[in-house]
Amino acid sequence: MTPDTILTPEKILLDGKAFVPAEDIPIPEWPCVVSQRPQPTLTIKDDDLFLVTDTLGNISGCSLNDGNPSMGLFCADTRFLSRLELQIDGHSPVLLSSTADKGFSLSVLCTNPRIEDHLQPDTIGMRRELVLNGALFEEIEVCNYSTSNINFELSLSFDGDFADLFEVRGHYREKRGRLLRLVEPISEEVVLSHSESNGLVPDEQNSEKREQFLTLAYQGLDGMVMESRIKFQHRQPDYFKGYTALWRFELAPHEKQKLGYRINPITNNKSSSTVSAPATLGQAKAAEVMEEQNWVQQITRIHADKSIFNRAIERAEQDMYLLRQSFGKHKTVSAGVPWFSTLFGRDSIITASQTLMLNPEIAKETLTLLAKYQGKIDDEWREEEPGKILHELRSGELSRCQEIPHTPYYGTVDATPLWLMLYAEYYAWTHDGETLENLWNHALAAMDWIDRNMKDTGYLSYYRKSKRGLANQGWKDSGDCIVNRKGELANGAIALCEVQAYVYSAKIRLAEIARMKKRLDLADRWMEEARNLKLRFNRDFWIEDQDFCALALDGEGKQVDSITSNPGHCLQLGIFTPEKAYSVAERLRAPDMFNGWGIRTLSSLSPAYNPMGYHIGSVWPHDNSMIAMGLRSLGLIDQAMEVFQGLFDMTNVQPYQRPPELFCGYERDGDNAPVQYPVACTPQAWATGSIFQLLQMMVNLVPDAPNNCLRIIDPALPESINRLSLHNLRVGPTILDLEFERSGNTTACRVAKKRGNLRVVIEA
Numbered sequence: 001m002t003p004d005t006i007l008t009p010e011k012i013l014l015d016g017k018a019f020v021p022a023e024d025i026p027i028p029e030w031p032c033v034v035s036q037r038p039q040p041t042l043t044i045k046d047d048d049l050f051l052v053t054d055t056l057g058n059i060s061g062c063s064l065n066d067g068n069p070s071m072g073l074f075c076a077d078t079r080f081l082s083r084l085e086l087q088i089d090g091h092s093p094v095l096l097s098s099t100a101d102k103g104f105s106l107s108v109l110c111t112n113p114r115i116e117d118h119l120q121p122d123t124i125g126m127r128r129e130l131v132l133n134g135a136l137f138e139e140i141e142v143c144n145y146s147t148s149n150i151n152f153e154l155s156l157s158f159d160g161d162f163a164d165l166f167e168v169r170g171h172y173r174e175k176r177g178r179l180l181r182l183v184e185p186i187s188e189e190v191v192l193s194h195s196e197s198n199g200l201v202p203d204e205q206n207s208e209k210r211e212q213f214l215t216l217a218y219q220g221l222d223g224m225v226m227e228s229r230i231k232f233q234h235r236q237p238d239y240f241k242g243y244t245a246l247w248r249f250e251l252a253p254h255e256k257q258k259l260g261y262r263i264n265p266i267t268n269n270k271s272s273s274t275v276s277a278p279a280t281l282g283q284a285k286a287a288e289v290m291e292e293q294n295w296v297q298q299i300t301r302i303h304a305d306k307s308i309f310n311r312a313i314e315r316a317e318q319d320m321y322l323l324r325q326s327f328g329k330h331k332t333v334s335a336g337v338p339w340f341s342t343l344f345g346r347d348s349i350i351t352a353s354q355t356l357m358l359n360p361e362i363a364k365e366t367l368t369l370l371a372k373y374q375g376k377i378d379d380e381w382r383e384e385e386p387g388k389i390l391h392e393l394r395s396g397e398l399s400r401c402q403e404i405p406h407t408p409y410y411g412t413v414d415a416t417p418l419w420l421m422l423y424a425e426y427y428a429w430t431h432d433g434e435t436l437e438n439l440w441n442h443a444l445a446a447m448d449w450i451d452r453n454m455k456d457t458g459y460l461s462y463y464r465k466s467k468r469g470l471a472n473q474g475w476k477d478s479g480d481c482i483v484n485r486k487g488e489l490a491n492g493a494i495a496l497c498e499v500q501a502y503v504y505s506a507k508i509r510l511a512e513i514a515r516m517k518k519r520l521d522l523a524d525r526w527m528e529e530a531r532n533l534k535l536r537f538n539r540d541f542w543i544e545d546q547d548f549c550a551l552a553l554d555g556e557g558k559q560v561d562s563i564t565s566n567p568g569h570c571l572q573l574g575i576f577t578p579e580k581a582y583s584v585a586e587r588l589r590a591p592d593m594f595n596g597w598g599i600r601t602l603s604s605l606s607p608a609y610n611p612m613g614y615h616i617g618s619v620w621p622h623d624n625s626m627i628a629m630g631l632r633s634l635g636l637i638d639q640a641m642e643v644f645q646g647l648f649d650m651t652n653v654q655p656y657q658r659p660p661e662l663f664c665g666y667e668r669d670g671d672n673a674p675v676q677y678p679v680a681c682t683p684q685a686w687a688t689g690s691i692f693q694l695l696q697m698m699v700n701l702v703p704d705a706p707n708n709c710l711r712i713i714d715p716a717l718p719e720s721i722n723r724l725s726l727h728n729l730r731v732g733p734t735i736l737d738l739e740f741e742r743s744g745n746t747t748a749c750r751v752a753k754k755r756g757n758l759r760v761v762i763e764a
Contacts, residue, residue, distance in 0.1 A: 047326055049073070105129065146253060158244070166396065227266040303725050327393070371442040387447075481615035724739075
């Protein structure tokens with residue numbers, strides 16, 4: 001219970017307002033229009049707010065139970081709006097067109113169906129615009145396109161279940177909080193509404209109506225009171241039925257009228273969003289456009305000679321902007337919408353690494369923020385340990401009530417070595433000595449955690465300790481994915497192959513930094529440990545009869561000997577002997593792994609293979625871009641370009657040219673489109689980041705900002721691109737423009753502009 005909240009058996013008093021349990025005041029309900037099937041959705045996002053609607057811009061109460069549970073307005077892991085439904089005379093509008101192309105706003109054009117003898121079809125034009133900026137804004141313009149006067153009624157139905165995101169995803173709760181009603185004078189048609197001055201709805205006879213409000217409210221089991229405050233703008237509602245606002249229209253031919261509202265998510269009488277909401281939709285749009293323009297000025301601008309490719313790049317640039325999210329004083333990239341719109345360890349780190357060429361500031365913020373939450377104590381519930389980097393941070397009711405351990409949760413085996421890799425990569429790009437020094441003790445703590453974990457077996461492994469934690473704690477973290485060649489699940493502490501490669505790389509890179517810092521004791525020790533790990537790894541993980549690397553070692557040290565994509569992550573990190581690296585590279589391109597669009601997570605020959613399985617046969621863009629980097633590092637440029645082309649062809653046919661989190665592993669066959677995974681996040685951070693990682697694979701930039709040098713080694717454009725330019729590229733304090741041009745099988749590079757004294761070495 002918070003200090004400002006007073007609870008009596010009858011009422012909850014919060015800062016001068018009174019609430020009572022919802023069941024004490026029954027209200028009339030406006031029926032939703034039943035959909036015949038689940039509809040596709042539109043998604044928009046601004047910082048810590050995101051909205052998912054159907055293609056009409058509606059969130060139908062029926063649709064949530066009809067295959068679209070992710071719809072709603074969400075903030076701080078809470079669904080503040082579970083119904084937002086526009087109807088005309090009790091009917092669903094007819095969709096003409098809709099788009100969420102801008103990312104922070106969506107627009108819908110719709111009309112009316114035939115309504116008995118009352119309205120002919122296509123008489124009314126309705127234009128909806130919804131914008132996020134610290135709140136949800138909507139404006140609806142209505143126009144009569146007939147030649148005579150018409151009468152009709154528009155309704156907007158609202159509701160809020162205030163469900164925790166984990167509940168929306170299917171988490172069962174034995175008990176939850178209670179919905180509240182804001183106590184106001186109640187009549188049959190005018191309910192829960194108040195003017196700005198005195199809390200009452202103005203008399204319907206009064207032509208000078210003030211702005212009107214609705215308030216949806218809920219009290220969690222932790223005593224927190226959450227509200228969705230809906231303030232109507234432009235034309236005010238004529239009356240209310242429960243949480244449905246209704247407008248009676250009489251329009252002359254070609255007459256237009258506008259109505260609108262703003263919804264503020266509130267927790268304990270304070271804004272739930274970290275973004276300050278403006279007053280109007282116009283101001284919200286202007287604020288978003290200005291912030292995005294500032295973002296574009298800071299990043300590397302990438303342009304090709306093919307418009308089809310530029311659309312994918314521009315979408316990826318915009319999505320990286322959209323996925324940024326505030327966490328206290330810092331802003332970094334959230335993992336994906338709708339399920340993972342929060343801070344992740346692994347996802348945020350990999351995305352930051354993928355986008356160093358775009359904007360190294362993402363990496364700086366990610367490193368700093370994750371260091372702030374670095375483990376300090378041993379806590380089995382949260383799987384926290386000193387030096388460990390978090391897996392996932394949540395702020396919803398379930399985490400606040402300790403029903404889930406995400407405050408934060410630390411159940412990830414790879415985030416810690418990945419953090420160390422990013423720490424070194426960021427320094428190579430920026431020569432930011434201040435950040436290097438500020439985070440050095442965090443790096444030492446992270447390495448100490450790795451060494452403690454590896455002490456018994458020589459490998460970094462995971463084993464769930466929390467009863468609400470993840471059974472699998474690598475990037476493939478679903479429960480059915482760590483299987484052997486017979487399709488059987490592995491048991492015990494699991495040592496994943498790619499995690500050992502991350503550790504190897506972290507020790508090699510940190511040894512260089514330690515040597516620079518005159519810590520020769522650490523440098524020599526880490527180099528020796530890396531060499532020994534490489535020897536063990538090539539001995540213990542190699543499947544002799546498959547000439548391939550095992551997915552993992554199980555709790556008994558036995559090989560988990562299925563053919564998977566995981567060893568592809570090892571290719572660029574140097575842990576394989578050369579002959580083993582080439583063998584892995586060749587095997588990944590066999591037909592049971594490469595489906596024409598990308599490399600599957602699991603061989604189609606495995607008994608456990610399922611093309612619709614989350615990690616047992618699907619294709620993930622980030623997985624493939626990391627593998628493409630590995631192929632490139634081995635000099636297998638044609639093979640890397642084949643992976644690029646498959647992923648680009650897949651991306652080109654997606655809505656908005658936006659790569660999804662994953663897609664199904666079905667074979668590419670003629671003109672068939674890639675098969676969508678039903679609940680893939682989009683936009684999703686490391687899928688978006690794969691666009692920039694593939695670009696980095698092509699141009700092959702090797703920065704060494706501490707030594708004031710950038711090497712460009714054997715750049716290569718695919719046949720689908722003739723020219724590529726990078727403007728505003730930052731390496732250390734230097735800003736430069738690079739231009740690449742392909743002629744036959746050769747790609748030339750020239751420095752078009754340079755502001756700074758960086759040495760650029762182009763190696764063909």
